[in-house]
Amino acid sequence: MKTNAAPRNRQVPVRTRSNDQLFGGQLGMLYGRQKPKPKVATIGKYLLPASLIVMTSLWLTFMFKKYRHIVETTHLSRDMTPLNPLSSLLSSSMPLPMSHPWRLPLAFDNVLYRAQEMAEMCRNMDANFSIFDKGISMPVSQNESLPSLPTFGILDDIQKYKQQGPSSSLVERSLFYQNAEKWQCSVPKWKECNEEAFTVVFMAYNPDRLRSCFTQIRKMLQDEDWQTIVEEVVLVWNGPRHIDESHVGVEMLEFAKNNSLRISYPLKMGFTNDLMNRYHPDVVNVTTKAILYYDDDGPFYSFKAVQAGFELWKRHSSAQIGAMARQISYGKRQQAERERLSPNPNDRLFVSHCDNMNDQVDYNFRYFANYDANMVLPSGSFLHVNYLCFLWHPVLEPIREFVRAHPVHPDDVTVSMIVSQLAGRAPRVYSRRLNLDPERTYDVVPDDTSNGTADAVQRHRDLLFDYSRVEQAEDIDHDIEQSIDSFTRNEQQAHRRLMFGIKWDAGSGMTHAKQRWADMRTEAINSLIRYFGSLNSGSIGWCEGTQWYDPNKDGKCEPVMAKQGWLPWMYPIGEPNEECP
Numbered sequence: 349m350k351t352n353a354a355p356r357n358r359q360v361p362v363r364t365r366s367n368d369q370l371f372g373g374q375l376g377m378l379y380g381r382q383k384p385k386p387k388v389a390t391i392g393k394y395l396l397p398a399s400l401i402v403m404t405s406l407w408l409t410f411m412f413k414k415y416r417h418i419v420e421t422t423h424l425s426r427d428m429t430p431l432n433p434l435s436s437l438l439s440s441s442m443p444l445p446m447s448h449p450w451r452l453p454l455a456f457d458n459v460l461y462r463a464q465e466m467a468e469m470c471r472n473m474d475a476n477f478s479i480f481d482k483g484i485s486m487p488v489s490q491n492e493s494l495p496s497l498p499t500f501g502i503l504d505d506i507q508k509y510k511q512q513g514p515s516s517s518l519v520e521r522s523l524f525y526q527n528a529e530k531w532q533c534s535v536p537k538w539k540e541c542n543e544e545a546f547t548v549v550f551m552a553y554n555p556d557r558l559r560s561c562f563t564q565i566r567k568m569l570q571d572e573d574w575q576t577i578v579e580e581v582v583l584v585w586n587g588p589r590h591i592d593e594s595h596v597g598v599e600m601l602e603f604a605k606n607n608s609l610r611i612s613y614p615l616k617m618g619f620t621n622d623l624m625n626r627y628h629p630d631v632v633n634v635t636t637k638a639i640l641y642y643d644d645d646g647p648f649y650s651f652k653a654v655q656a657g658f659e660l661w662k663r664h665s666s667a668q669i670g671a672m673a674r675q676i677s678y679g680k681r682q683q684a685e686r687e688r689l690s691p692n693p694n695d696r697l698f699v700s701h702c703d704n705m706n707d708q709v710d711y712n713f714r715y716f717a718n719y720d721a722n723m724v725l726p727s728g729s730f731l732h733v734n735y736l737c738f739l740w741h742p743v744l745e746p747i748r749e750f751v752r753a754h755p756v757h758p759d760d761v762t763v764s765m766i767v768s769q770l771a772g773r774a775p776r777v778y779s780r781r782l783n784l785d786p787e788r789t790y791d792v793v794p795d796d797t798s799n800g801t802a803d804a805v806q807r808h809r810d811l812l813f814d815y816s817r818v819e820q821a822e823d824i825d826h827d828i829e830q831s832i833d834s835f836t837r838n839e840q841q842a843h844r845r846l847m848f849g850i851k852w853d854a855g856s857g858m859t860h861a862k863q864r865w866a867d868m869r870t871e872a873i874n875s876l877i878r879y880f881g882s883l884n885s886g887s888i889g890w891c892e893g894t895q896w897y898d899p900n901k902d903g904k905c906e907p908v909m910a911k912q913g914w915l916p917w918m919y920p921i922g923e924p925n926e927e928c929p
Contacts, residue, residue: 427785452743453533459769460506461881462698466881467500470702481703487869494871495753497746497879499703505746507860508821514742530629533737540665541928545579546638546658546730551626553587554644555594561644569607573651577658579636580608584626589613623759625750626726629736637665637733641726649728649780656918657778660890661730662928663917667695668731668764668769670724670906671780673887675717676873677710686885693892693904695774697885701877703887709877711870717777718889719904723764734740735767748814756865758872765876774884778915785911788920890915 464474469816471477479549480499487493498504507783524684528587548568550561565581568574583600612632614625625631626641638661642648649657649671661669678686689697701707744766751762768774877883891897893916898906913920 349659352673355653358575382858407899419623427768429794451532452506453531453738453741455508455533455535455738456743458772459502459523462769463500463881465501466698466700466702467503468867469700469883470704473702473772474704477704486875493874494755494868495750495874496871497750497861499878500881501879502881505743509743513743520766531737531741533653533741534734534781536666536732538664539664539928540637540664540732542888543637543662543665545577545636546640547634547636548577548581548640548660549551549626549634549642549643550581550583550644550685551586551623551726552591552644553585553589553621555591555597557589557644558591558594558596558600558648560648561642562596562603564642564646564648565609566603569609571651577655580610580634582632582634583609583611584631585611586615586621586625587615587625588621588645604641609761622748622752623753623757624739624751624762627736627739627763629733631738634733638662639731639733641729641731643727650690650782652912653778653780653782653924654728654781655922656915657728657730659924659928660776660778661732665732667773668724668729668735668767668771668775670721670730671728671778672716672725672773673718673721673775674723674725675720675878676710676722676883679704679707679709682707682709682883684795689885692883693888695771695776695888698772698882700882701880701884703878709868709870709874709883711829711873713866713869715903716908717887717903718891719907720886721777722755722886723761724777725760726763728780731763731767735770738770747876750875753870754872756869756872758869758876761869761873765880767882769880769882774887779890779910781909782915783909783911785913788911788913803915840909849896867883881911 357692363639367654373432446622466482470480482498482504484496484498485493486496491784548565550565552558552561561583565583568578568581582651584592592601600609601611603609612627614631615621617631619631632639638658640654640658657669657671666856678699682701689699701709741746747766751757751759764775889897889903889905890910891914892912896905896907896910898904912922917925921926
């Protein structure tokens with residue numbers, strides 16, 4: 349008997365208000381009316397394009413933020429330049445975002461900390477302190493005033509630079525971005541023992557006064573001794589007249605074609621007529637680490653003296669090295685502070701300068717100091733090439749404006765002040781004359797002794813000194829120092845005119861015009877020291893550690909000028925007495 353089978357139970361899905369039911373296309377699949385398609389195929393259709401779009405957007409966002417950060421911090425890596433869209437932004441009228449401070453070389457941190465410390469010290473000394481003088485002019489008479497710098501102005505200028513950058517002009521700022529890495533300066537090493545040669549930089553402006561300068565240039569590039577230490581000579585032509593307006597100028601141009609003489613024209617490069625031009629890295633464009641500076645009228649020193657100065661620079665390359673150094677006499681309060689810091693010679697200290705305590709220093713131009721000198725004059729001075737970047741860094745533009753505006757144009761004081769603040773030390777001094785010692789027996793004399801030892805020694809003496817040019821003591825004022833050793837020096841008239849049409853003649857006599865010049869120069873020095881709020885503690889002389897050091901004598905080196913064999917870092921024959929430590 350055939351039995352009817354029970355009907356197959358069919359499960360009917362419960363219709364609930366789930367998310368799946370909100371999509372009508374999926375109801376049929378739940379009821380089995382159509383075969384569901386794999387979800388992977390549906391998602392995969394759009395996954396790859398969407399991922400590419402997201403990744404591209406993220407990459408563009410990252411790159412834009414990256415380059416915007418570079419612009420805002422003014423720091424570019426060696427192989428990176430701004431993108432064109434950012435260049436367009438810089439040239440537009442839109443203000444730039446300043447979410448990050450402008451980047452300054454690390455060396456400015458020490459200058460900043462020192463100024464902050466000195467400012468706090470000055471405030472604490474004055475019970476009635478209210479505010480530092482921020483004036484930019486100094487009255488000297490009822491109808492006359494001199495340019496000045498604000499007290500502790502370095503603090504304000506660094507802060508302003510970090511907030512606004514080198515200029516309020518967007519065009520100038522865009523130009524700065526292109527060369528941002530150029531102004532990431534670095535302080536030189538303490539020693540440069542492996543350097544073998546230096547570049548000599550002369551500054552000239554008058555084609556009618558090139559004879560002595562050209563004579564010295566030829567000597568440095570053609571003499572066998574000079575060729576061992578001189579790499580190149582650069583003449584910075586800083587005047588409106590053409591160099592070929594004189595016969596000597598024409599000779600010099602012809603000489604430059606076949607010798608290591610290069611003539612640079614800063615005025616043609618767009619610079620103003622400025623004594624600071626010789627310190628611009630683009631103007632001199634040197635390849636050596638050491639630079640020897642000279643004015644066109646010298647004075648020029650013997651090979652032995654300059655060689656000794658170069659060896660001293662190797663051992664103290666972070667300092668400015670000079671042969672004609674000037675002392676800046678402290679005020680009474682400052683002198684007491686200097687003695688409290690250290691009663692002995694020490695070139696690594698700084699003395700506060702408090703305008704609110706009526707501190708005033710005095711420029712001592714009556715003699716050249718070995719010890720306690722706070723600045724050196726340009727002629728015969730050595731400077732590390734790294735400092736050129738700092739001397740023209742945009743943050744110090746207020747100082748350069750001051751130098752251009754002041755009647756005495758104190759570029760020499762300015763360079764010494766900036767370098768000592770960055771290096772954390774005073775200059776070092778070498779002896780600009782290095783005579784033979786008559787009481788010493790020299791083992792080495794010229795090879796040709798056929799006419800006797802006495803004649804050979806005399807020829808050696810003539811080689812050391814150029815008697816065709818009487819050694820003159822150069823200064824911005826060209827005030828010749830008095831005779832300071834056993835022989836009398838002929839005085840000669842200086843040629844340089846800086847102000848009032850005065851020709852500063854030789855001798856120690858003081859005129860009304862000279863006194864006025866000295867007063868204005870003193871005021872310029874006070875203004876520069878006031879700007880930083882401190883002054884270095886003074887130089888170390890050539891006689892340090894020798895029998896010729898006498899702390900009870902003025903200048904502490906007795907005699908003032910060294911003889912061959914006296915310098916502690918040189919042998920009598922002119923070679924370094926030991927490897928540069």
